[in-house]
Amino acid sequence: MIILGIETSCDETGVALCSDFKILSSFTKTQSIHQQYGGVVPEIASREHEKYLPGITKKVLKDANIELKDIDAIAVTNGPGLMGSLLSGISFAKGISFGLDIPIIPINHLEAHLNSVFIEHEELEPPFINLLVSGGHTQLWLVKNMFDYELLGETLDDACGEAFDKGAKKLNLNYPGGPEIEKLSISGDKSIINFPRPMINDQSFNFSFSGLKTSLINCVNKNKYNYDDIAASYQEALVDTLIAKFNKAMDSYSIKSGIICGGVAANKRLREKLDKLDKNIIYPSMKYCTDNADMIAYLAEHKIKNNKVDLKKDFSAYSRGMVY
Ligand code: KG4
Numbered sequence: 001m002i003i004l005g006i007e008t009s010c011d012e013t014g015v016a017l018c019s020d021f022k023i024l025s026s027f028t029k030t031q032s033i034h035q036q037y038g039g040v041v042p043e044i045a046s047r048e049h050e051k052y053l054p055g056i057t058k059k060v061l062k063d064a065n066i067e068l069k070d071i072d073a074i075a076v077t078n079g080p081g082l083m084g085s086l087l088s089g090i091s092f093a094k095g096i097s098f099g100l101d102i103p104i105i106p107i108n109h110l111e112a113h114l115n116s117v118f119i120e121h122e123e124l125e126p127p128f129i130n131l132l133v134s135g136g137h138t139q140l141w142l143v144k145n146m147f148d149y150e151l152l153g154e155t156l157d158d159a160c161g162e163a164f165d166k167g168a169k170k171l172n173l174n175y176p177g178g179p180e181i182e183k184l185s186i187s188g189d190k191s192i193i194n195f196p197r198p199m200i201n202d203q204s205f206n207f208s209f210s211g212l213k214t215s216l217i218n219c220v221n222k223n224k225y226n227y228d229d230i231a232a233s234y235q236e237a238l239v240d241t242l243i244a245k246f247n248k249a250m251d252s253y254s255i256k257s258g259i260i261c262g263g264v265a266a267n268k269r270l271r272e273k274l275d276k277l278d279k280n281i282i283y284p285s286m287k288y289c290t291d292n293a294d295m296i297a298y299l300a301e302h303k304i305k306n307n308k309v310d311l312k313k314d315f316s317a318y319s320r321g322m323v324y
């Protein structure tokens with residue numbers, strides 16, 4: 001069975017082919033056009049997806065030496081994400097599904113992130129605690145099995161990636177801010193400013209990053225510190241906060257294995273500090289941390305083979321929530 005996956009929930013246009021749980025080929029185009037605006041412009045993002053999807057799909061088919069008519073099913077992200085971006089991907093996918101008369105499977109972006117680690121680590125056995133940290137979400141999940149997850153906690157305001165991005169903007173850095181703050185931190189001293197570690201002593205598994213972001217803004221406005229020291233201290237506070245809750249969740253559920261996914265999982269300081277825990281932390285490779293269509297096609301194949309899809313049900317896009 002060959003599945004074509006489409007991912008367009010934000011500013012990455014992704015297409016992938018999956019067969020027998022192996023990725024045959026894939027391509028992700030990050031829309032660099034948003035850099036000049038300091039963040040993703042939704043209207044531009046949808047148009048970029050529409051512009052690039054046909055070409056990327058042709059490339060992915062060619063790379064795998066597969067013709068469009070050989071595809072058995074199409075999988076597409078239908079939420080959560082930017083409405084216009086999602087609709088660009090869904091319209092494209094529905095066109096192919098209708099034209100070829102093949103099934104189309106809607107996939108929840110967060111569920112795909114949660115399962116992305118299995119693409120490279122089929123051997124892993126749940127349960128795990130999964131820390132999903134992206135530009136739009138910061139969530140702690142108890143993964144009991146594939147298709148059986150429990151949300152333990154999430155951010156009450158900004159996502160951690162958003163805190164990186166907004167902090168970077170205040171420091172006059174480019175978008176996306178996470179990698180920029182990481183780079184600037186290398187020359188900085190992380191112990192210069194003692195930023196708060198929000199909610200780490202709170203009983204819940206929830207997060208809050210908006211106050212920390214305000215602390216950074218106040219600190220920059222004081223005009224007293226070097227930007228690399230601010231970046232390093234800020235990154236340290238964000239990383240410590242994530243780790244405190246992640247570790248607490250693993251201890252509370254007596255689970256020794258943790259998985260980290262989403263764009264912020266690419267952060268090297270986070271990985272360095274996680275490696276020091278007495279836990280088995282598994283990281284998807286960088287290309288599977290950020291948005292990609294591989295995880296969409298891969299999860300769809302599992303859903304089809306486990307009878308978890310209702311092909312009679314029509315679907316549209318949704319911007320928020322966990323529907324699966
Ligand atoms: O998962 P993702 O690619 O897209 C969403 O679904 O949001 O995550 C993007 C987020 C951005 O906020 C970006 O700044 C952050 O991930 N990010 C990082 C790093 N690379 C990407 N944050 C910290 N350190 C990084 N190296």
Ligand code: ZN
Binds near residue numbers: 134263
């Ligand atoms: Zn994502």
